[in-house]
Amino acid sequence: MTAHSRDEILAFGTATSEGAATTAGLDHWRSLPISQAPQWADQEDYKAAVAELSQVPPLVFAGEVDVLRTRLAEAARGEAFVLQGGDCAETFAGSTANRISARVKTILQMAAVLTYGASVPVVKMGRIAGQFAKPRSSDTETRDGVTLPSFRGEIVNGYEFTEEARRHDARRMVQAYHTSSSTLNLVRAFTQGGFADLRSVHAWNQGFLANPAYAKYEEMAAEIDRAVRFMGAAGVDFEAMRRTEFYSAHEALLLDYERALTREDSRTGNPYATSAHFLWIGERTRQVDGAHVDFLSRVRNPIGVKLGPSTKVDDVLALAEKIDPTREPGRLTFITRMGAGVIRDVLPDIVSGVKDAGLEPVWVTDPMHGNTVTAKNGYKTRRFEDVMDEVAGFFDVHRELGTHPGGMHVELTGDDVAECLGGANLVDESAFEEHYESLCDPRLNHEQSLEMAFLVTEALTH
Ligand code: PEP
Ligand code: MN
Numbered sequence: 001m002t003a004h005s006r007d008e009i010l011a012f013g014t015a016t017s018e019g020a021a022t023t024a025g026l027d028h029w030r031s032l033p034i035s036q037a038p039q040w041a042d043q044e045d046y047k048a049a050v051a052e053l054s055q056v057p058p059l060v061f062a063g064e065v066d067v068l069r070t071r072l073a074e075a076a077r078g079e080a081f082v083l084q085g086g087d088c089a090e091t092f093a094g095s096t097a098n099r100i101s102a103r104v105k106t107i108l109q110m111a112a113v114l115t116y117g118a119s120v121p122v123v124k125m126g127r128i129a130g131q132f133a134k135p136r137s138s139d140t141e142t143r144d145g146v147t148l149p150s151f152r153g154e155i156v157n158g159y160e161f162t163e164e165a166r167r168h169d170a171r172r173m174v175q176a177y178h179t180s181s182s183t184l185n186l187v188r189a190f191t192q193g194g195f196a197d198l199r200s201v202h203a204w205n206q207g208f209l210a211n212p213a214y215a216k217y218e219e220m221a222a223e224i225d226r227a228v229r230f231m232g233a234a235g236v237d238f239e240a241m242r243r244t245e246f247y248s249a250h251e252a253l254l255l256d257y258e259r260a261l262t263r264e265d266s267r268t269g270n271p272y273a274t275s276a277h278f279l280w281i282g283e284r285t286r287q288v289d290g291a292h293v294d295f296l297s298r299v300r301n302p303i304g305v306k307l308g309p310s311t312k313v314d315d316v317l318a319l320a321e322k323i324d325p326t327r328e329p330g331r332l333t334f335i336t337r338m339g340a341g342v343i344r345d346v347l348p349d350i351v352s353g354v355k356d357a358g359l360e361p362v363w364v365t366d367p368m369h370g371n372t373v374t375a376k377n378g379y380k381t382r383r384f385e386d387v388m389d390e391v392a393g394f395f396d397v398h399r400e401l402g403t404h405p406g407g408m409h410v411e412l413t414g415d416d417v418a419e420c421l422g423g424a425n426l427v428d429e430s431a432f433e434e435h436y437e438s439l440c441d442p443r444l445n446h447e448q449s450l451e452m453a454f455l456v457t458e459a460l461t462h
Contacts, residue, residue, distance in 0.1 A: 023264055023271050025298050029255055034291035035284055036135045036253060038156045038168040046170035046256070053177055053260035058274030059129065059184055060248060062265040062300070068247050068277045069302045071123045073330030075406040076362045081120045081460065082333075082407025083111055084249055084278075084364065085449070086127030088441035089134050089153050095179045100186050101195075102414025103128065104246070105204050106446050108191075109217065110453035111244075112201050116224055117457030123247070123407070129184040130250040130276045132176045133257070134440055135284040151439065155254055159439050173257045180275070184248055191246040198241045199228050212424040213451040249304075252279035255295050262299060273299045280304030280335060283369070288318045297323045304333040304409075309342050309370060313353030320359050333362040335409050336394065339370030340386040343393035351401050362406040365394035372441065375421070379432045381442045384422030388455055395459045408456065412444040413437075423448040 040046040074080040085107050087094070103126065111122040132155035141150045141161075149166045151159050155176040158165030190196060201221040205214060232238070252258050252273065261275040273279055279299075283306040285292040296303050303323050307316065316334065324332040334354070338346055354361065367390035368382060375381045391408065398405040418431030419442035427445070436442075444452060 023262075023269075026259065026262060026271060026295070028298075029259075029291035029295040032289065032291040032294055033287070034255070035287070036152075036282075037291075038152060038254070038256075040170045041167045042170065049170040049173045050256060050260045052174055053257065056177060056261075058261070058263050058272075059177075059180055060272075060274055060277050062267065062270075062272045064247075065272055065277050065301050067245070068123075069328070069330040071245070071330070072302050072333060072362050074121070075123055076329060076360045076404065078404035078406070079121070080123050080406075081114060081118070082123045082125065082362060082364055082409075083107060083114065084125040084127060084407065084409040085110070085412045087131055087413060087438070088127075088411045088443060089439050090128065090131045090179075090183075091159075091439060092154055092175060092179050095183050097186060099413075099415065100128070100183055101190060102446070103412075104187055104190050104414075106412060106414040106449050107246075108196055108244070109201075109204050110449055112198065112204075112224070113217070113220060113450065113453040114457055114460070116220060117454070118460035120460065124244065125247040125249045125278060126187065127249055127409075127411070129180040129187060129248040130176070132179075133251065133253040135251075135253055135282050137284075153253075153440075155257065170256075173254070173260075176257065177261070177275075180248075187246055187248070192243050194242050196242075196244040196246070197238075198224065199238065201225070211447060213447045213454065216454055217450055247277040249278035249280065250276050251282050252292065252296055253282060253285060255291060258295065265300070270300045271298060273301050276301075278302050278304065278333075280306060280333070282306050283308040283337065286315075286319065288315065288322055293319065293322055302330055302333065304335050304364070306335045306337055306366065306369070307350065309338045309346050311346075311350055313350055316350055316354055317357055317359075320354070320357070320361065324359075324361075327359060329360070330362070332359075333364055333406075335364045335366045337366035337369040338390065338393075340367070340389035340393060343370070343390050344396060347394070347397045348401065351397060351403055355401060355403055363394075363398060363403060364407040364409050365391055365405070366409040367391045367394070368409075368411045368441065375429045375432065377429050377432060379419075379429070379436055379442070381429075381432070382420045384420055384427075384444075384448055384451075387420070387444070388452065391452075391456060392459060405460075410444060410449070410452070411441055412446075412449040414446050416447075417443065417445045419443050419445070420448060424451055 134153035136150040371386040418435035
């Protein structure tokens with residue numbers, strides 16, 4: 001995040017009356033069909049949580065969100081590459097300093113590989129500080145003849161398979177806010193306080209065992225060190241390297257939470273969702289006449305929409321018209337998650353339809369969600385080769401059509417878990433029993449993430 005003036009930081013402190021016209025429609029979603037909404041167990045708790053969240057300080061500021069929009073506009077034009085990464089589902093217990101720093105470090109390392117290897121500025125974004133709500137394919141889950149509500153992310157209910165844990169508890173929204181706040185505080189400290197200094201690329205690798213991806217990283221870090229020493233000797237001012245912009249993002253699934261954290265910017269009267277810089281609409285909630293699209297079309301944040309393999313070009317154009325009627329650069333990102341087996345067949349029509357309509361969204365690949373399989377021992381997993389094949393297909397399609405492959409969106413962790421199969425240091429199914437930690441979808445571990453960064457760098461430069 002960049003430095004901001006005091007006025008900018010205080011912009012949400014005072015609401016203005018001029019904004020009334022733009023904020024008037026912010027509750028229209030309540031009258032529309034809504035998918036994936038929780039059924040809060042206690043209405044008094046719900047009212048109290050919403051009242052509290054309506055008063056708390058914003059997590060992000062309008063000025064930062066506006067800067068991100070200009071960065072995304074650069075990615076849409078092919079002048080930058082977006083890297084979004086983090087947990088499928090964050091957890092309250094997992095929001096510790098060590099785990100947060102490992103995740104941030106992983107994204108910084110991947111960004112360093114991409115920036116150095118492909119000479120492209122990287123827009124760094126975490127699925128972090130708010131990624132607590134999960135869409136589910138079924139409302140209920142049955143185990144050994146017992147049926148309970150599905151786990152919907154810790155902002156709604158608990159993972160434990162008991163009636164008490166699975167009840168939809170609105171007080172969890174307040175806990176999610178505070179957890180996001182402390183997470184973001186640490187992310188800001190790491191990325192503004194010198195930890196993200198490119199001169200530390202070597203240090204970021206410490207503590208990891210020697211293996212193929214790390215050896216390659218060490219080699220690159222040594223090259224960066226040499227370049228930095230050269231620049232230092234030539235008198236370059238390193239101040240700009242001490243800090244890096246790092247943005248927060250999550251799926252805007254829980255509209256009760258998003259609405260309560262929406263604030264009017266006193267500079268302009270415009271509404272901003274202040275729960276994160278970037279919000280996306282998931283594959284299951286992107287109905288053009290539905291509640292999620294309506295609400296997100298009314299806030300100023302840059303908005304992403306996930307597009308799965310059944311997407312029709314007309315739906316995409318209707319979404320663009322609703323969310324980005326003025327075609328503002330950087331406003332709209334399409335995150336495609338097609339599956340390695342079909343991306344080369346289904347993506348071209350969508351991209352060319354959008355291109356023919358004269359639109360220039362950011363095109364981001366999510367190579368995770370179309371490639372989920374069940375392992376023989378029952379774990380939900382993804383094969384590293386499938387993930388990389390979808391990334392390759394994404395680059396092929398955009399190359400062919402002359403559009404820009406603008407970024408990637410991945411589920412990853414900085415920890416040494418075993419959740420996805422494959423990679424140079426082969427993870428196999430037997431490792432799941434001991435090292436599978438995700439409460440939702442499988443993530444690339446630290447090493448698989450670095451390996452992916454090297455492979456994507458090659459794709460960007462060839
Ligand atoms: C996710 O990003 O975790 C997710 C649920 O994705 P999608 O909406 O693409 O299925
Ligand atoms: Mn997921």
